[in-house]
Amino acid sequence: MSKKRVLVTGGAGFIGSHLCRKLLEKGCDVLCIDNFFTGRKENIAELFSNPYFEFIRHDIIEPINLEVDEIYNLACPASPIYYQSDPVQTVKANVLGAINTLEIAKRTGAKILQASTSEVYGDPEHDVQSESYWGNVNPIGIRSCYDEGKRCAETLFFDYFREYDVKIRVARIFNTYGPYMRPDDGRVVSNFIVQALTNNKITLYGTGQQIRSFCFISDLIDGLIRLMENDIALHTPVNLGNPTPINMKSLAETVSGLVGKTIDVEYLPLPQDDPKKRQPDISLAKKFLDWQPKISLEQGLIQTINYFKTIV
Numbered sequence: 001m002s003k004k005r006v007l008v009t010g011g012a013g014f015i016g017s018h019l020c021r022k023l024l025e026k027g028c029d030v031l032c033i034d035n036f037f038t039g040r041k042e043n044i045a046e047l048f049s050n051p052y053f054e055f056i057r058h059d060i061i062e063p064i065n066l067e068v069d070e071i072y073n074l075a076c077p078a079s080p081i082y083y084q085s086d087p088v089q090t091v092k093a094n095v096l097g098a099i100n101t102l103e104i105a106k107r108t109g110a111k112i113l114q115a116s117t118s119e120v121y122g123d124p125e126h127d128v129q130s131e132s133y134w135g136n137v138n139p140i141g142i143r144s145c146y147d148e149g150k151r152c153a154e155t156l157f158f159d160y161f162r163e164y165d166v167k168i169r170v171a172r173i174f175n176t177y178g179p180y181m182r183p184d185d186g187r188v189v190s191n192f193i194v195q196a197l198t199n200n201k202i203t204l205y206g207t208g209q210q211i212r213s214f215c216f217i218s219d220l221i222d223g224l225i226r227l228m229e230n231d232i233a234l235h236t237p238v239n240l241g242n243p244t245p246i247n248m249k250s251l252a253e254t255v256s257g258l259v260g261k262t263i264d265v266e267y268l269p270l271p272q273d274d275p276k277k278r279q280p281d282i283s284l285a286k287k288f289l290d291w292q293p294k295i296s297l298e299q300g301l302i303q304t305i306n307y308f309k310t311i312v
């Protein structure tokens, strides 16, 4: 039997490179597209010797014709400092990227999974966010290129399903971390670890009371693949994330403790529209995918610290 041909857009990024690796392990023929905006060749270097791994340097805002069985659409910068550095490109990557990948799915009949985000909930009015919540999003702020771009991409996915019967999956991914994040990625876990290892001050924005829930990368990859493979047509977005909340001040203390140093904290202003609390309700993923995270924050941080020790 021929191998399943799987396209991963954004495959040289943090999540994408783990996904490519896992799909190859599972016996798939993997086609990775990336423009290296935030992705790195180092993330996929060891895959180039595998005959079932192919790479195309391509910007997903341009159409492309490919024959595949499944598509994971991940191409979009995820860190606020990167997605805000070129907001128009961020909107294009989300909206045109969704249209271009959905067109491939429409023509080939491939299943297609969108890497959506908890950011579609904006600054939520509910402590715990479930998929039925429509969100509280500023449409004209500095995060809007990402939030509204991802919301429009979800709209396009559901319109392609309703209008053309495209086989869609939409994962709302909550904060995920792990090896292969860029040291200069700018997101909180990599920032704190790199700062702790290089002995600088940890930069805490605002009072540090804002809450996030962090999912280790191996758990997320398992969830994404389960969602793609699930044959119950789930015509709803599905939250994927770790439901255990922690505030950023406690995260800074946990990272310092695991690195084994006393680190000073430098308080910096809270960025505009920074959400106060993100915590996923994962009942849908538990019920339909039999999925929940297995790796504790401490276990995941230790693996991530060990990775960063090798590169900083």
Ligand code: NAD
Pocket: 009, 010, 011, 012, 013, 014, 015, 016, 033, 034, 035, 036, 037, 038, 039, 040, 058, 059, 060, 061, 073, 074, 075, 076, 077, 078, 079, 093, 097, 115, 116, 117, 118, 172, 173, 174, 175, 176, 177
């Ligand atoms: P990342 O920045 O490490 O990876 C994104 C990849 O997409 C990079 O390799 C980048 O070069 C590539 N890319 C960006 N624009 C592109 C374009 N126009 N054409 C082709 N490639 C392009 O981020 P990540 O954390 O791996 O996130 C992957 C996906 O998951 C993103 O869509 C992101 O929005 C989503 N997501 C991630 C998280 C998280 O916590 N990591 C949370 C929610 C959603």
Ligand code: UDP
Pocket: 079, 080, 175, 186, 187, 188, 189, 191, 192, 203, 204, 205, 206, 208, 210, 212, 248, 270, 271, 274, 275
């Ligand atoms: N944050 C911080 N210090 C940093 C980076 C981020 O205190 O060096 C905070 C940020 O203000 C936010 C949280 O950590 O409240 C998570 O930020 P991140 O950029 O990782 O992801 P977000 O969930 O905001 O998209």
